[in-house]
Amino acid sequence: MTKTKFLTLIGIVLILLTAFTVYWFYFSKPEPFLTNEQMVKEMNRFSPGTDASIIQDTVYFDEQHVYVPFVSVDNKYGFSFWEWQHHKWQAVFISTNGDMRIWKINSKDPSTYHLVWNFPSLDQVSYMKLYLIKKRGYHITGDIHYYEPGVQMEKKIVFSENLSGSMQIPNEWISVIQSLNNISANQFDLFSNLLNYRRDIYFGWNAYDKLDKITSLGGSSNGSSRYGDLDVDYVMFIDESELEYP
Amino acid sequence: MWNGDIVEIITIILAWFVIGMIAFRLYKKHSEKPKLWKVIIVILLGFFSFSFNWNVFDRMIQVAVLPLGVWILYGVLKRKKERWEKYRPFAWLGFFANFILLSFILVALPINFFIFPENKPETYISNVEKAFIINIHPSAKEHQQVKENLLKLIHRLKQEEFFSDEWYNETYMDTESNKRKERFPYMLINTLPKWGSGLSAIVYIEGDGKGLLIVTPKKQYYFHSDQSLLEEGK
Numbered sequence: 430m431t432k433t434k435f436l437t438l439i440g441i442v443l444i445l446l447t448a449f450t451v452y453w454f455y456f457s458k459p460e461p462f463l464t465n466e467q468m469v470k471e472m473n474r475f476s477p478g479t480d481a482s483i484i485q486d487t488v489y490f491d492e493q494h495v496y497v498p499f500v501s502v503d504n505k506y507g508f509s510f511w512e513w514q515h516h517k518w519q520a521v522f523i524s525t526n527g528d529m530r531i532w533k534i535n536s537k538d539p540s541t542y543h544l545v546w547n548f549p550s551l552d553q554v555s556y557m558k559l560y561l562i563k564k565r566g567y568h569i570t571g572d573i574h575y576y577e578p579g580v581q582m583e584k585k586i587v588f589s590e591n592l593s594g595s596m597q598i599p600n601e602w603i604s605v606i607q608s609l610n611n612i613s614a615n616q617f618d619l620f621s622n623l624l625n626y627r628r629d630i631y632f633g634w635n636a637y638d639k640l641d642k643i644t645s646l647g648g649s650s651n652g653s654s655r656y657g658d659l660d661v662d663y664v665m666f667i668d669e670s671e672l673e674y675p
Numbered sequence: 676m677w678n679g680d681i682v683e684i685i686t687i688i689l690a691w692f693v694i695g696m697i698a699f700r701l702y703k704k705h706s707e708k709p710k711l712w713k714v715i716i717v718i719l720l721g722f723f724s725f726s727f728n729w730n731v732f733d734r735m736i737q738v739a740v741l742p743l744g745v746w747i748l749y750g751v752l753k754r755k756k757e758r759w760e761k762y763r764p765f766a767w768l769g770f771f772a773n774f775i776l777l778s779f780i781l782v783a784l785p786i787n788f789f790i791f792p793e794n795k796p797e798t799y800i801s802n803v804e805k806a807f808i809i810n811i812h813p814s815a816k817e818h819q820q821v822k823e824n825l826l827k828l829i830h831r832l833k834q835e836e837f838f839s840d841e842w843y844n845e846t847y848m849d850t851e852s853n854k855r856k857e858r859f860p861y862m863l864i865n866t867l868p869k870w871g872s873g874l875s876a877i878v879y880i881e882g883d884g885k886g887l888l889i890v891t892p893k894k895q896y897y898f899h900s901d902q903s904l905l906e907e908g909k
Contacts (some may be wrong), residue, residue: 481854508800525747565846565857566854567838567843569838574836574837574895575838575895576837576838576842576888576895578811578812578857578858578859578860578879578888579812579855579857580811580812581811581812581813581857582810582811582812582815583813588873591710601809602851604809604862604864604865605862605864606810608862608864608877609877611875611877612875612876612877612890613890640746668778669853670852670853672853673812673813673852673853673855673856673857674854675812675813675814675854675855675856675857
């Protein structure tokens with residue numbers, strides 16, 4: 430074998446090896462999810478002191494994204510988000526406070542938005558409502574009138590035995606958000622950029638007792654959360670005064 | 676389905692075709708033939724210019740002012756005089772391509788306007804096969820749906836002024852903030868605009884079913900009819 434041939438061969442092998450490694454590292458199918466023990470260990474690595482003692486559930490949002498609510502040793506209710514990343518199941522978000530949040534797995538695609546919550550106590554509370562809200566607005570320049578209809582959509586969730594859960598946002602909400610996004614997507618034109626549609630649409634929630642009165646859940650407001658570049662938002666508690674009852 | 680701005684695309688293709696023709700003629704006349712690929716690069720570089728934006732019919736139009744690309748080419752090529760002379764006409768052609776493109780677009784705008792009249796609801800709603808409404812506010816009535824002959828009704832709509840003082844008072848002044856009604860509590864989803872218009876719009880329907888608010892990235896239109904577009908669902 431000549432030297433050139435030998436080098437070519439080495440080159441090909443190297444390229445194949447790299448291709449395989451890249452594939453393995455970035456694109457391979459996820460392995461089965463971790464055992465509880467492995468999860469607790471990974472959580473403590475990601476956010477030291479999490480100390481989960483009870484893993485309540487393991488919910489697949491899709492093949493590569495998993496939601497895990499837990500209770501910690503000091504009885505805090507929280508949850509964690511997991512991603513199949515770099516050929517590993519990795520914790521990407523941990524909160525020791527179970528207040529409602531929304532995980533936008535892909536911020537551009539509202540069908541990947543998931544609401545999650547894990548509240549500690551059940552007293553008094555019988556159901557909750559989730560909201561999609563956009564405030565109504567108007568805008569007049571010269572004789573050009575501009576009016577933005579308000580959006581207030583709700584989804585009722587009746588609690589079963591525990592207060593932990595998750596939900597993909599309803600299909601109707603997805604359609605509404607997509608419509609609003611479509612309109613703002615074309616809006617690279619500075620002169621006509623009257624209102625930013627996307628920014629002012631938000632999610633909210635509140636809880637009700639058996640007499641249909643809004644009650645607070647006595648939340649565990651002390652807790653901490655950690656995350657990198659994930660798109661995770663707090664979902665605000667909506668008071669009666671912020672809602673419209675026509 | 677693809678829905679780009681077909682008039683604009685055709686215009687741009689035509690304009691570059693004309694630019695190409697001119698380039699071809701210049702090239703043939705030239706006694707000393709430069710390399711073809713170099714000519715193409717010189718034209719494209721010549722095209723690069725400092726321009727200002729001009730708003731015509733709610734459309735941004737770029738008007739070239741300074742031939743930046745030509746200057747850069749001159750800076751690079753001037754060291755050999757005959758080389759610069761060889762490429763100069765193509766560099767300037769690149770710059771003037773801006774104006775050829777501009778004049779084509781100026782012709783296309785009214786054509787676009789004619790094919791896709793922006794004050795007609797059927798421009799934004801030309802296909803309702805999969806259309807349905809979503810209640811976006813508690814003021815909406817339950818179990819409403821669009822009528823079978825929706826498209827026909829849409830053709831008959833008349834454009835009107837909107838958000839009058841009366842509306843304002845009704846919404847904001849005369850009601851407590853907690854009791855406010857939404858004037859447009861329905862969103863019409865899954866309608867398609869005219870093919871080739873490149874438009875996108877949100878369509879809201881008024882509470883009584885008789886008004887349409889169409890919101891595009893640039894403007895809003897309000898259309899009204901005597902008849903409701905909605906009916907009680909089964």
